[in-house]
Every structure is written in C-alpha cells, then in structure tokens.
Amino acid sequence: MKAIVIFGGIRQIAVVAEKIVPLMAGIYLLVALIVVAMNIGQVPSMLWHIVGSAFGLVEVAGGVTGGVAAAMLNGVKRGLFSNEAGMGSAPNIAAAATPNPHHPSSQGFVQAFGVFIDTILICTCTALMILLSGVYVPGGELTGTQLTQSALADHIGGIGPVFVAVAIFFFAFTSIIGNYAYSEMAMSFLGLGNKAGLTTLRVLVLAMVIWGALQAVATVFNAADASMGLMATINLIAILALSGTVVALTRNYFAQREAGKVPQFHVGEHPEMAKGVDPEIWR
Known part of the structure; x- marks a missing residue:
C-alpha cells in the first residue's frame, strides 16, 4: 500500500514538473538574451571563438597535434548528449503523440525543430553567457553546471546560481x-x-x-557517450533502411502543401507503406 502511495506521488510530481519545465526553459532563454543584449558588442568575437574552437581552427593555428579531430569529436559527443539527434530516443515521444496536421512528416519536422531550439538557442546562449562572463579558464576546475552558475552569478548576482540549480533539478528529473x-x-x-x-x-x-x-562528471559523460554511441549505431541502421519511406512521405507532405491542402496521411492510399503500420492510427 505504501509503495502504491509513493509511486502515485512520484507521478503527480512528474506531471507538475513537466508543466514547470517549459516555463523554466523560457525564463532561462529570456535571462540569456538579456545578458547577450547587455554585451552585444562582444558577441561577434565570442561567436567566432566558438566556431573556431568547434572546428579546431584555434588549435591548428597554435600548432596543436590532432586539434581538428579532437575538437570535432568532443563537439559531436556533447552535441549528441544535448539534443539526442539521430539516437532514436525522440521517436519514442513522437510515437505517443498525435501529429497536427495528421501526417508522419509533420511530427518529424517538430522533432527537428526541437534540435534547433536545444542546440542553436539554449546551448548557444549558455556558451555566450559563460564566455562573456570571463569565469571560464581552459583546463580550470569549474565545469558543467558549476561553470554556468558562476557565469550567471557574474551577470545577475547571487540569484543566478539558485536559478540554475532549480532549473537543472526540473530538467534532470523530467529527463529521468x-x-x-x-x-x-x-x-x-x-x-x-x-x-x-x-x-x-x-x-x-x-x-x-x-x-x-x-x-x-567525466566518468558519467564517458558512460553516457558509450551508451549513446551504441544507440546511435543501431538507429542509424534503421534510418538507412527506412530512408526510402522517409523520402516518399516527405514528398507526399510537400505535394499536399503545394496543392493548398492540409497534409493528411491515409495508409490505405499507400499500400507499399502499410507493412508494420497500425491502420487504425493512419486510416
């Protein structure tokens, strides 16, 4: 009986947390944009620094052996950890969702847009806040959440670390x-x-x-990288196998849009795609 009450309480907390997370993400982006606006004159040089470091240009200019490969490898790993693009986890969400308009490609575009929000907006804003604060020291002790907290404290004061801690709690809890x-x-x-x-x-x-x-943190990241690499390998094989179906669905979606219609997918009209598809969902 106690176990039922405990698990029931966790579900209720999860429901509340899922409603709070979008709010926290919105506030986080707002704070980041305010910080960027306050330091707009330094933003172009910071963006160049990010691009140069991502592709190893800074390392190559400094004569560091393996700079390009090391920088790109680390960038791919952290990018994969951030947005999970290509891992096959996002389709779990899509499978439980009702796409609007009712077409598989519409859900695919939603998932792709999620990668844009996560990587281009949230991650870029975080990087800019850290670089603009001056708290980042290559090879320093501060990493991850602590680095972000210190950067935000430099920009907005003592409330910064508290806000990051609360946001991370909700992000981590809902992720679990x-x-x-x-x-x-x-x-x-x-x-x-x-x-x-x-x-x-x-x-x-x-x-x-x-x-x-x-x-x-390094140990957790290494374990996560190994797990995500295995997931991505399996998922990429599935992506290649389904690439023909994806192309056909995308063409069908845009053809309906060009005809001025709201895209709708009816599996009965596409018998070549009916294998393994629930006819009740796409009828």
Whole structure:
C-alpha cells in the first residue's frame, strides 16, 4: 500500500514538473538574451571563438597535434548528449503523440525543430553567457553546471546560481522520468513488461541515478557517450533502411502543401507503406 502511495506521488510530481519545465526553459532563454543584449558588442568575437574552437581552427593555428579531430569529436559527443539527434530516443515521444496536421512528416519536422531550439538557442546562449562572463579558464576546475552558475552569478548576482540549480533539478528529473517511460514501453514491446521485469528495471534505474550522483562528471559523460554511441549505431541502421519511406512521405507532405491542402496521411492510399503500420492510427 505504501509503495502504491509513493509511486502515485512520484507521478503527480512528474506531471507538475513537466508543466514547470517549459516555463523554466523560457525564463532561462529570456535571462540569456538579456545578458547577450547587455554585451552585444562582444558577441561577434565570442561567436567566432566558438566556431573556431568547434572546428579546431584555434588549435591548428597554435600548432596543436590532432586539434581538428579532437575538437570535432568532443563537439559531436556533447552535441549528441544535448539534443539526442539521430539516437532514436525522440521517436519514442513522437510515437505517443498525435501529429497536427495528421501526417508522419509533420511530427518529424517538430522533432527537428526541437534540435534547433536545444542546440542553436539554449546551448548557444549558455556558451555566450559563460564566455562573456570571463569565469571560464581552459583546463580550470569549474565545469558543467558549476561553470554556468558562476557565469550567471557574474551577470545577475547571487540569484543566478539558485536559478540554475532549480532549473537543472526540473530538467534532470523530467529527463529521468521520460527515459524511464521509454524503457518501460520497450520492455512491454519485448514482452518483458511483467511485474518481475518492471521491478528489475526500476531497481536498475534507481541504482544508475545514485551511481551518477556519486561519480565524477567525466566518468558519467564517458558512460553516457558509450551508451549513446551504441544507440546511435543501431538507429542509424534503421534510418538507412527506412530512408526510402522517409523520402516518399516527405514528398507526399510537400505535394499536399503545394496543392493548398492540409497534409493528411491515409495508409490505405499507400499500400507499399502499410507493412508494420497500425491502420487504425493512419486510416
């Protein structure tokens, strides 16, 4: 009985957190844009610094061996960790959503736009806040969340670190709940969604959360990179196998748009795509 109450309470907290997260993200972007506006004169040089470092141009100019490869490898890993593009996790959300308009490509565009918001907006704003603050020291002790907190403290004072801590809590909590939901759906799909299977999954998730909280940031990132690399490898094979279907769906979507119609997909009109598709969803 106590377990039911506890899990019920967690679900209620998750629902509340999911409503707060968009608000926190919006406030975070607003603060970042205010900081950028206050330092607009330095922004062009900071952007060049970001681009130069991302492609190893700074390292090459300094004669550092392997600068391009090392910089791009680290950029790809952190970018993948940030937006999960190409990993195959986003389709779990798309599979549970109702696209509007009712066409598979519309949901694909929504997921692609999510990558833009995450990487181009949030990550770029964060990088600019850190670089404009002057708290970043290459090879220094401050990394990750602590670095962002110090940068925001430099810009807006003591409220900055508190705001980042609260935002990170909600971002991390909803990420854990979301990824657990993906795992539970996968277990059910594989026929392991029974009590024993789900209990084992929950124990492993809790163990990983505790382990991650106790480990160094570098250790957690290395474990995450290995896991995401495996996911991406499997997903890229699926992407190549389905590339013909994606092209056909995208052409169908734009053809309807050009004809002045609201794109709608009816699987009965495309028997070549009907295999493995639920006819009740796309009828």
